[in-house]
Amino acid sequence: MxxxxxxxxxxxxxxxxxxxxxxxxxxxxxxxxxxxxxxxxxxxxxxxxxxxxxxxxxxxxxxxxxxxxxxxxxxxxxxxxxxxxxxxxxxxxxxxxxGANALSVAEYVIASTMLLLRGAYTATQAVASGQWPRAALSNGRETAGKTLGIIGFGSIGQTVARMAHGLGMKVIAFDAMLTADAAVFRQTGIAFSSLDTLISQADVVTLHVPLVETTRGLFNAARIAAMKKGAVLINTSRGHIVDLQAVATALRSGHLGGAAIDVFDTEPLPADVSLQNCPNLLLSPHISGVTxxxxxxxxxxxxxxxxxxxx
Structure with a gap:
């Protein structure tokens, strides 16, 4: 017994x-x-x-x-x-x-990608109050044909890649623990990319890396500046990897087209005026993997x- x-x-x-x-x-x-x-x-x-x-x-x-x-x-x-x-x-x-929450995180990433690229889902109050911002919301972007860059190609990154392929996205991936000839790239049909190339080419960058010394501060102001103008950044991995103040600055300047942040340096996130009323910014309380x-x-x-x- x-x-x-x-x-x-x-x-x-x-x-x-x-x-x-x-x-x-x-x-x-x-x-x-x-x-x-x-x-x-x-x-x-x-x-x-x-x-x-x-x-x-x-x-x-x-x-x-x-x-x-x-x-x-x-x-x-x-x-x-x-x-x-x-x-x-x-x-x-x-x-x-x-692997148990990979699907939940992947769906969060794909939903955020579509929402931020299209930019059409913030007009409820305006339309309900009699306004008609059709012209302002007619320049949204389609997801199909865009390049998704995945940083960290474990179970979550691979699940995101499968979903993105289903939407007609081109997918490239970088993983510091994998070489370009790693079997997983052949098995999934995903193209390996260097980190710098991925950052410069991707329309959407999504992070799926652990917090270690080599990833701490990975997306600082310089790396965000190296992203394509209008690109979207999604972080569902850990806080301390992305510089939130640099994100807010890039969103306000229009260099970043959108950002979805689910994880923070300090949780709960203390009140932060710089993040309030920031354009095209989605914040959620560390729930991408919790359904x-x-x-x-x-x-x-x-x-x-x-x-x-x-x-």
């Missing part, structure tokens, strides 16, 4: 997946635990398994408190909130939900993998 383990879940998880874990082990499920640091540290001390999303920082004091933990389950794919090497040094297995279906897939994937690791 399997010994019952103690599982602490610090952020929201599909409650059916929680119930699956609770049927076999002792579970503390508190989606607000992430915001109570003293209690989090206390509960972590007796946890055999810790399950987190992106806000729980599994490092420093929290990592030190994990005295008997064997597994950290990540309800998502980014691991920048987890000291992976520190976990490994303590014999703790880190399990991400690789009903994606949460279900992520939660059950981690529940299954945690149970497998405990057995």
């Amino acid at each position: 399997t010994t019952r383990a103690r599982i602490v879940i610090t952020e929201f998880m599909d409650e059916r997946a929680v119930a699956q874990l609770a049927a076999m082990h002792d579970v503390l499920y508190d989606p607000l635990l992430v915001d109570d640091a003293p209690r989090l540290i206390k509960e972590a001390a007796s946890a055999d398994v810790l399950i987190v999303r992106n806000r729980t920082q599994v490092r420093n004091d929290l990592l030190s408190a994990l005295g008997q933990c064997r597994v950290v389950g990540r309800l998502g794919v980014g691991l920048d909130n987890i000291d992976v090497s520190g976990c490994e040094a303590k014999g703790i297995q880190v399990i991400p939900a690789t 009903f279906e994606a949460n279900e897939r992520v939660s059950f994937m981690i529940a299954d993998k945690v149970l497998e690791s405990l057995n």
